[in-house]
Amino acid sequence: MVTLEHYLVLSALLFSLGMVGVMFRRNLIVILMSLELMLNAVNLSFVAFSRYLGSIEGQIFVLFVMVVAAAEVAVGLAIAVAVFRQRGTININDISLLKW
Amino acid sequence: MIELVWLIPIFPLIGFLINGLFGRRFSEKTIGWIGAGSVGASFVVAVSIFLELLNMAPGTRSIQKIVYSWIWSGDLNVPIGFLVDPLSIVMIMVVSGVGCIIHIYSIGYMHGEIGFRRYFSYLNLFVFNMLILVSANNFLLMFVGWEGVGLCSYLLIGYYYEKKSASDAGKKAFVVNRIGDFGFLLGMFLIFTVFGTFNYVDVFAAAPERLTQGGNLVTLITLLLFVGATGKSAQIPLYTWLPDAMEGPTPVSALIHAATMVTAGVYMVSRCSVMFAMAPVSLTVVAIIGGLTALFAATIGITQFDIKRVLAYSTISQLGFMFMACGVGAFSTGIFHLMTHAFFKALLFMAAGSVMHAMSGELDMRKMGGLRKKLPYTHWTYLFGTLAIAGIFPFAGFFSKDEILYYALQKNMVFWIMGAVAAVMTSFYMFRSVFMTFYGKSRVEPDVAHHLHESPPLMTVPLMILAFLSLVGGFVGIPVIEGAQRFSNFLSPVFAPAKAIIEHGAHHAGHHSVTAELVLMGVSLAIAILGLLVARYMYITSPETPGRIVERFSGLHRLVFNKYWIDELYDFLFVNSIVEFSRFLWKKFDEAVVDGAVNGVAAVVRTFGSVLRLLQTGLVKDYALSVLVGAMVVIGYLLLR
Numbered sequence: 023m024v025t026l027e028h029y030l031v032l033s034a035l036l037f038s039l040g041m042v043g044v045m046f047r048r049n050l051i052v053i054l055m056s057l058e059l060m061l062n063a064v065n066l067s068f069v070a071f072s073r074y075l076g077s078i079e080g081q082i083f084v085l086f087v088m089v090v091a092a093a094e095v096a097v098g099l100a101i102a103v104a105v106f107r108q109r110g111t112i113n114i115n116d117i118s119l120l121k122w
Numbered sequence: 123m124i125e126l127v128w129l130i131p132i133f134p135l136i137g138f139l140i141n142g143l144f145g146r147r148f149s150e151k152t153i154g155w156i157g158a159g160s161v162g163a164s165f166v167v168a169v170s171i172f173l174e175l176l177n178m179a180p181g182t183r184s185i186q187k188i189v190y191s192w193i194w195s196g197d198l199n200v201p202i203g204f205l206v207d208p209l210s211i212v213m214i215m216v217v218s219g220v221g222c223i224i225h226i227y228s229i230g231y232m233h234g235e236i237g238f239r240r241y242f243s244y245l246n247l248f249v250f251n252m253l254i255l256v257s258a259n260n261f262l263l264m265f266v267g268w269e270g271v272g273l274c275s276y277l278l279i280g281y282y283y284e285k286k287s288a289s290d291a292g293k294k295a296f297v298v299n300r301i302g303d304f305g306f307l308l309g310m311f312l313i314f315t316v317f318g319t320f321n322y323v324d325v326f327a328a329a330p331e332r333l334t335q336g337g338n339l340v341t342l343i344t345l346l347l348f349v350g351a352t353g354k355s356a357q358i359p360l361y362t363w364l365p366d367a368m369e370g371p372t373p374v375s376a377l378i379h380a381a382t383m384v385t386a387g388v389y390m391v392s393r394c395s396v397m398f399a400m401a402p403v404s405l406t407v408v409a410i411i412g413g414l415t416a417l418f419a420a421t422i423g424i425t426q427f428d429i430k431r432v433l434a435y436s437t438i439s440q441l442g443f444m445f446m447a448c449g450v451g452a453f454s455t456g457i458f459h460l461m462t463h464a465f466f467k468a469l470l471f472m473a474a475g476s477v478m479h480a481m482s483g484e485l486d487m488r489k490m491g492g493l494r495k496k497l498p499y500t501h502w503t504y505l506f507g508t509l510a511i512a513g514i515f516p517f518a519g520f521f522s523k524d525e526i527l528y529y530a531l532q533k534n535m536v537f538w539i540m541g542a543v544a545a546v547m548t549s550f551y552m553f554r555s556v557f558m559t560f561y562g563k564s565r566v567e568p569d570v571a572h573h574l575h576e577s578p579p580l581m582t583v584p585l586m587i588l589a590f591l592s593l594v595g596g597f598v599g600i601p602v603i604e605g606a607q608r609f610s611n612f613l614s615p616v617f618a619p620a621k622a623i624i625e626h627g628a629h630h631a632g633h634h635s636v637t638a639e640l641v642l643m644g645v646s647l648a649i650a651i652l653g654l655l656v657a658r659y660m661y662i663t664s665p666e667t668p669g670r671i672v673e674r675f676s677g678l679h680r681l682v683f684n685k686y687w688i689d690e691l692y693d694f695l696f697v698n699s700i701v702e703f704s705r706f707l708w709k710k711f712d713e714a715v716v717d718g719a720v721n722g723v724a725a726v727v728r729t730f731g732s733v734l735r736l737l738q739t740g741l742v743k744d745y746a747l748s749v750l751v752g753a754m755v756v757i758g759y760l761l762l763r
Contacts, residue, residue: 044746053742114742121740 029070036063050112054098061091123170127204128189130167131253133160134246142243150238154229157242161225161249165218172211180615186259205259209616213256216464220381221249223584227472228373230580248274252382260320261310271383272299279370291366298363302353309346326396335400344397344404355387356438357415368430372475380437380471381464388444388460392453395620409449413540416442420547425683428485429474432555443526451624452529453617454610458599462518465595466510469588473504476577482570492564496574501560503585508556510592512549513650521596524646549653557661
């Protein structure tokens with residue numbers, strides 16, 4: 023029997039995986055992908071709670087998150103393309119312009 | 123016509139506005155005649171008001187005309203109002219009449235100067251303020267004019283502002299005048315606290331009730347007012363600005379620093395005659411300061427070689443005479459001398475300006491001499507002015523000065539001696555200037571000599587008008603003959619209350635002895651002629667005498683020639699200490715404390731910022747980590763609470 027806990031554990035694992043990707047990878051595209059992973063982990067727990075509580079609201083939130091994620095990816099990839107054109111790299115450590 | 127008194131100051135104001143705002147496109151001629159015409163219009167109105175006053179009964183010749191309620195706040199109600207009475211109309215006529223003549227003269231004198239329009243707008247603004255000063259019906263409006271003439275004086279002294287000495291002289295005049303104004307202001311405040319009004323008529327009517335005869339309060343008020351008068355009218359100790367004021371164009375010296383503005387103090391003291399009469403101490407102070415100034419300035423005048431400076435010291439000295447007259451209670455005589463002095467001193471200055479014009483700007487009398495033939499009109503008019511100021515019968519100065527000496531003698535022998543000695547010196551230094559300038563051998567430098575030319579009619583005609591006035595101006599106040607003192611009779615309603623107070627205190631009515639008066643007149647005339655003869659001996663008959671005398675008394679001469687080192691003394695005592703104190707405040711307080719506080723705040727903020735900015739690494743992972751840590755802290759708090 024697959025219970026709520028299974029979903030939540032999976033969600034937590036996915037979230038942690040995404041977070042580790044964001045923290046430690048240097049490629050901007052990979053970081054964006056890891057972000058997607060984190061969002062989808064959250065979506066998973068939303069859906070699981072929705073099913074578990076018999077409430078439709080969690081699923082509505084998931085739809086919102088997907089919309090925002092799509093927009094974020096569009097903007098993020100556009101930035102990545104622009105950065106690459108400008109500086110010839112998408113290594114995150116090389117574009118630390120906003121520092122002291 | 124009296125209703126239209128407000129027109130008198132308005133005309134010059136309009137002239138100022140037209141020339142000041144639109145004059146850029148006008149030709150010199152237009153600007154000059156707008157300037158002169160506006161003052162002339164005021165003079166015409168003034169004369170018609172004067173004629174109307176003459177037709178009224180003497181007791182009723184005091185009319186107030188309120189035009190506009192200017193300040194209306196609680197207890198303080200100050201209108202823009204005018205007071206027409208014999209005193210103000212005499213002043214208005216002198217200011218606008220002499221002013222108009224000097225404006226016309228200026229058209230010729232200032233021809234071709236760079237700031238021609240600026241000059242005429244300032245001059246008109248000056249006349250406007252001066253007319254406000256003398257025609258106002260309350261102290262506050264008078265103060266407006268008082269400050270206004272000070273401003274115009276500053277602007278016109280500094281007319282040649284590229285010259286350092288001229289702009290310094292302007293500043294000096296302004297600052298010294300401010301010191302006097304401070305006293306005047308305090309006096310005004312006291313008047314307001316005591317009377318609750320600034321209106322002359324109300325104040326002077328209430329003065330005998332509100333103030334005690336000879337009391338401390340009235341003495342304090344009058345002394346403070348007199349401090350203002352010493353500033354504006356260049357009396358000891360605030361006279362030092364006037365000689366330097368000669369840096370301005372000569373017609374300015376004639377109008378502002380001889381004929382009109384500097385007499386404002388005499389006018390003000392006469393206006394407040396009731397209060398001064400109630401304070402015998404103040405009157406004595408006025409008389410002593412006046413007498414000392416007359417004497418002191420005359421001694422300096424003797425030694426100067428700059429023709430305008432001689433005239434400047436002579437102005438200070440003559441103002442001293444006027445104050446002495448006021449101080450001995452003869453206010454109408456003071457005003458009489460004010461009027462005749464306006465004629466002959468404006469004349470002398472403008473004639474000196476004409477000499478300067480001919481001499482390509484040379485002012486040193488040692489480089490003149492023998493100009494009589496080249497400048498016949500200037501010579502004759504200057505001579506007329508000199509005869510008038512020296513007090514030779516029948517010129518104007520004879521009558522007024524004789525009257526002052528007469529009243530001075532009645533009061534106290536000391537005043538008479540001071541006045542008489544000053545009169546000898548006046549006659550001496552004036553004839554000295556005549557002889558050095560117009561007579562004897564020419565000492566003119568050759569390259570100046572062949573430029574020598576008489577001034578154009580625009581300049582000589584005003585000189586002749588004033589020379590005529592200097593000749594006949596005294597006949598409005600002939601002494602001895604009963605009823606011929608028209609001038610003082612005309613003014614008597616204004617000064618009657620003061621006179622009554624003084625005579626009440628003195629207990630003896632002025633015994634009028636015709637013989638004494640005639641003897642005194644003879645003595646005055648003898649004094650004037652003595653001065654003339656000494657000057658003639660020293661500068662015509664044996665020109666080497668002055669040099670010998672200077673050698674004999676070289677120490678004394680150096681002292682007097684350097685004006686008793688009063689300027690240096692003031693610099694040492696006041697100016698330097700104030701400058702030092704200001705420098706201290708600048709360096710120690712302004713820069714260290716004020717700037718230090720502002721810069722200190724900035725420095726603290728910058729230090730914090732330089733530490734905090736280390737957090738901004740620019741690396742995305744650091745920001746992500748901080749988000750993570752923050753989220754964990756929040757979650758941990760929620761779990762553990």
